[in-house]
Amino acid sequence: MPLTFKYNENSSLPLFAWASIQSRGSDIVEVLHGAAVETHPAWGGDAVWPGAFETPVLTDGYLLGSAISISGEEVVYSSSFHSLSRLHIISQGSRLIVSNSLAFALALADDELDEQYPLYARDLYSVRTGMDHCKKKMPTRNGSMSLLYGKSIRVTRDLVIRHQDRVLPDDFDDFAGYKRHVLDAVAALSANAADPRRKKPLKVISTLSSGYDSACCTIVAHSQGCNEAISVVNATKSQGDMDDSGKAIAETLGLTHYKIDQNDYLTSGHAYEAEFIAANPTGEDIAIAGAEHLLSGRLLLIGHHGDKVWTPNITNATDYKRGDASGGSLVEFALRVGIVLLPMPFIGAHLQPKINRISSSAEMKTWWIPGNYNRPIPRRIIEDHGIRRGDFATDKKAISNTIARIFELKDRLENGQKQAGSYKEYARSMNSRMGLRARLSLLISEKGSLLAEKIVNRVNWMFSLLRIPYRFARPFRGMAFRLGANWPIYHWAVTEMRARYKSQIDHPGN
Template sequence: MKISYIEMHQLPKMAWGAIVEKDSLHVTVYHGKNVETQKDFFVEGAWEGAFAKGRFDQADFFNGSGGRIKQKKYKRTFMFSTASHTLDRLHTIRLKNKLIVSNSMPFALHLAHARLNPRYLDYEKDLNSILKGIYRYKDWIPLKGQKKLYLHYYCNLVIDKHLNIEKEKKMEIAPFEHYEHYRQILSCTLKQFIENAKDPLRKQPYGIVTTISNGYDSAACAVLAKEAGCDTALSFDRPEHYAEDCGLSIAQQLGYSSIILKDAQKYLDNEQLIETAFVSTGELGSGVVYTSFEEEMADNIVIFGEEGDEFWGKDRSDANDGFRFPDDVMAGVSMIEHRLRVGYIFTPLPTFGGVQWKSLWKLSNSPEMQPYSIGGSYDRPIPRRIVETAGIPREAFGMNKKGVGINYRYDSFSRLKERMSKASFHSYQQYYKHYRKFDREHFQRWLRYLFDTKNVYLHVALRKLGIESNLTMPNAESETNPGAPAYLIHWGVQEMQKRYRNAFERKYKKYLNLLQNENNRSSAVLSEERSPYSEEIMAEIGRRSRE
């Protein structure tokens, strides 16, 4: 049993794909340049522990993914670990005598020579089912040709020599007793996390930047990040509705010396189809605005306030220990492929201690937090206390809920055209025209979708008339839009798979040319250098010939 590493600079910096062989349990890992590789483990990301020990599987706060050899008495297994939240995941595909594991769905599909089924229109619903929690979500999606791709969140995967997969629970974290207890553990964990990311033993140490707005969550995260040594804050100041949420003033008051403001719509000028990275995850585009900050994010920890509305919300009486958000409609996974390509550690700070959401909810509603409760539907005492005790006036933040990002879920074609780059819209339009279908099933989907989402469109209409509404919005069970956005995931994954395929072709171009010539028996083909890659190359040639 051993790990063989094949570094490929053509791959996204933090992407990895592993092929686990039956019986020998030999693991071959193809990976980008920012993936840390050691004799007994590999990892992309950081955790609150000593880097050299590689015990990310036992961490309370692990952001990233990795794998390691696990020795238990006389039994050796291999373990893969997910992040300590449900905004990221691992993907597995089972073949005859192999198991494919990857932190990227398109990469896993490439290594398995598999594809999404263009006739299956429930991928968004399936991938959003994680909102039902880690015990109830649909853990697989169908592929073309009867294959399945399995999805794994918030767990460790233990693989034995027969390629059986055992899901091992993450380590339990103790309930938070009171505010100071929570605040101290949160700050201490963040500092240890940063130390791990900066460890000199890494081939790629990381700096730190934070996002900031004048809402609750990112402002509180900016306070915590500043205390831990962060001095760069990122915020949007245009277009107009983003300017209203800009965190410039708060960042200045906190003492940030580097405050970078950018346009949230910069992505509209791209010609590289960058929207594909965000729709291919299963969430239709939410994080695409952050492409404005790629230069600042690269090779850094990037602090986000993601899921603060859940874990820090006072009115979330549905608090549970399974990351279950049944009333939400978007899973928050859109940054997966983007972080792998740009090379940053996606760090949603409010998710720390997420399995103790019940104790956080009790804390938010406790008497000691009452002075930091302002009432109304937008009321989060925990982040308010963090920010106010840092010297920021009450009226300067957390007054109106705004948020950033876009989502294509409810868009028509005219709306998609406005909110996608010209190149991406044209590419998607061609894909849609090729695969769209109009039949009885499609008509029935439209009826279900309109019934599920009628309040969304009514809410928009009332707002245009200046009327506030309190209508019930769709949730994780709602029907996928069978209209313009119906094939965004299929299109995004196909385009991302092309990039992974091209990475292999560029890496092995000379071998591909030699192997395609049946009469060429050059010693170069039979060389020791070529042998570790021969199976992948031959399979790739076979796949291309089938196309």
């Protein structure tokens, strides 16, 4: 008997959420999914790829979202080409559960996070060290969960798993070639996303700010026919709030420009905090939730990772080593609302040495500016499209929120005090049950790794003063995100989201 999918749509689930159950020796792979997930005899998922919709290419190229497919006698699970999202795999002996949502996988497996393991935030934040070096397995109450970034796995009927690397294009050597590479990829992805044969065709919208990264995304999207952009109007810096809307760019391009305040999400009544923190413990992208009414059914261009891709002379691995894990907290929100994320700077970033050479080449000197906020490639793309120098990228801003600020804001609102109180009570309970081993591992991770990194940094600094060319590696870079007293926040958020999924599984349609 050939392998076949048995699709089970659940209208209670997030639009793009899916999870599969593959049983050992069975010819049938059960797939439980939301209403907008594609369901075809040979493949399914929330995937977008740069090619014809009728001939899906899921294991190679710039795949967005995730997919499941049948290849001969194997089931193939494919994750996004970038590192903002991942697939979650739980093996339970005679069955294998795979999902694009961590909380969904736990709910379907009747499993939970291990309350005596306080280092989930560290493990997930380690993705900033690159997809080849980050943490790929985490403990659960009943076993463990594997994380799949940027690759595919092929699974036999006997549940034997083998990994398959993703092949990405390599077709540029200078600025013109790189620009064409990015434009062509965005055009192909946009066309695939908008294909009318999809259950939910996706219309392109871009984020926009007055900085480099999202402004470049907007320029590229506009060159491919996109006329809409969305901005968070209050960027947060230590000295206060400031306008970061990219208004001058929107006016020059004639865009329909939607502006939201970074705190708009607080008045919606929806419990966004658990949703964003469960996707990634930083929760820092939560401000975009205020634009939910604008984002359903969208291919959303975002500028995450632009700082490392486009800043000259930064040495990055070809597996997307990053400065942070921003963008990852968008995933659960995107699954529910029906958004496919396109972090445009990741396109071509596997060829980081080439991009560095282009940035530093003689042809780019016109677009170099003094100071630390210098990114000649996006500056040239933006200025080539008629945006004046001075209308963008004059100062580094940010719209991210910290965990402390997220709940400080929530606690001020009468309708938000219940959720803030829920977390506080949960944290108190977790701290009271925390065993000695868990306390020691948290102390060593948060204090010990910080001390070790300071020592390495100081030794390297001394070597530079003495003009000694050797530098020690920074082995603790993946531990740099430290929650401190808020360590239970990820357990709380996943527990909340797992309960939502469990209710949706047990009571479909409610």
